[in-house]
Amino acid sequence: MFIKQRPSWSVPESEVTPESVYLNRRKFMTGAIASAAALSIPGLVRAEDTRPGTVLDYKAAPQFSTDEKPAPYDAITTYNNFYEFGTGKQDPSRYASEMSVDPWSVEVEGECANPGKYALEGLLKPHQYQERIYRLRCVEAWSMVIPWVGVPLAEVIKRLEPNSDAKFVYFETLNAPEQMRGQRSLFSTIDWPYREGLRMDEAMNELSFLAVGLYGKTLPNQNGAPIRLVVPWKYGFKSIKSIVRIRFMKEQPKSSWEMIAPSEYGFYANVNPEVDHPRWSQKMERRLPSGVFRPNWIETEKFNGYGEQVAGLYKGMDLSRYY
Numbered sequence: 001m002f003i004k005q006r007p008s009w010s011v012p013e014s015e016v017t018p019e020s021v022y023l024n025r026r027k028f029m030t031g032a033i034a035s036a037a038a039l040s041i042p043g044l045v046r047a048e049d050t051r052p053g054t055v056l057d058y059k060a061a062p063q064f065s066t067d068e069k070p071a072p073y074d075a076i077t078t079y080n081n082f083y084e085f086g087t088g089k090q091d092p093s094r095y096a097s098e099m100s101v102d103p104w105s106v107e108v109e110g111e112c113a114n115p116g117k118y119a120l121e122g123l124l125k126p127h128q129y130q131e132r133i134y135r136l137r138c139v140e141a142w143s144m145v146i147p148w149v150g151v152p153l154a155e156v157i158k159r160l161e162p163n164s165d166a167k168f169v170y171f172e173t174l175n176a177p178e179q180m181r182g183q184r185s186l187f188s189t190i191d192w193p194y195r196e197g198l199r200m201d202e203a204m205n206e207l208s209f210l211a212v213g214l215y216g217k218t219l220p221n222q223n224g225a226p227i228r229l230v231v232p233w234k235y236g237f238k239s240i241k242s243i244v245r246i247r248f249m250k251e252q253p254k255s256s257w258e259m260i261a262p263s264e265y266g267f268y269a270n271v272n273p274e275v276d277h278p279r280w281s282q283k284m285e286r287r288l289p290s291g292v293f294r295p296n297w298i299e300t301e302k303f304n305g306y307g308e309q310v311a312g313l314y315k316g317m318d319l320s321r322y323y
């Protein structure tokens with residue numbers, strides 16, 4: 001299911017934002033050239049160098065990337081939802097360093113030919129990393145543009161060889177109360193571990209992505225290190241972080257937010273401005289960091305603007321019923 005033509009939301013490589021152009025070119029600079037560049041643009045280089053994480057080797061995937069300007073690194077890494085570390089937007093950046101992400105393994109189970117415990121490196125090794133600049137639209141009506149690095153979920157799934165009974169893929173986040181203070185909280189509404197799932201054809205869609213990095217380096221813990229899902233046409237809560245389990249299933253799994261409030265957060269959770277959340281409108285969104293104030297709100301697009309790629313998955317389904 002690969003795109004032959006450039007979709008409407010993509011841009012030629014020459015037009016991507018200055019920062020990602022810079023980050024991509026950086027990979028081809030060596031020795032003297034790099035230090036000359038460092039001298040001429042010290043601010044930019046210094047800002048880049050202070051970012052934690054390991055530099056990743058990746059190819060830009062402009063055919064899967066928006067031309068909208070990515071949010072600054074600081075916004076992406078200090079305004080987060082990761083309830084394992086608390087419900088405040090700053091809690092994950094404060095406390096996610098208490099989680100240990102190396103070594104990391106992922107348990108693969110259920111309806112497939114290759115179950116087992118995979119070291120993260122083994123799961124990812126055969127794949128070439130891509131950079132994809134996606135919009136992320138939270139159900140709370142804020143959004144950001146984020147330059148992810150990772151691999152298409154479909155590529156990883158193919159190697160695990162799901163059988164014909166595998167109709168859904170289920171994911172689980174790390175369950176480690178000693179490392180995750182939100183899991184120790186008496187006020188937590190989530191029945192840990194955090195769980196999510198996709199229908200098999202959604203998981204195999206070319207947009208479904210397993211991210212291991214952002215802005216060219218390994219993911220900060222607060223963004224779901226070392227491996228998290230990104231499904232850009234669905235509300236952000238589907239994009240489960242810090243994955244330790246992948247299970248192929250016959251039956252539709254229950255996701256965490258669906259377990260808490262099925263009338264507010266459904267299994268499908270496709271971004272849809274026509275269907276309001278029971279407690280607020282989904283017509284507009286606050287694109288961060290600039291969109292905080294009402295005059296700067298923007299209109300939310302159906303499927304978060306990715307309808308060309310995914311609308312076909314839902315033919316014949318009444319999307320107002322499958323929130």
Ligand SMILES: Nc1nc2c(c(=O)[nH]1)N[C@H]1C(S)=C(S)[C@@H](COP(=O)(O)O)O[C@H]1N2
Pocket residue numbers: 076079080081082083084136137138139173194222223224235236237238239240241242
């Ligand atoms: N394990 C886990 N994954 C999670 C969450 C969470 O609380 N726990 N929050 C979700 C929500 S509501 C959103 S909007 C996105 C936010 O991703 P970001 O913080 O990297 O922007 O992560 C999703 N993945």
Ligand SMILES: [Mo]
Pocket residue numbers: 081137138139140235236237
């Ligand atoms: Mo969210």
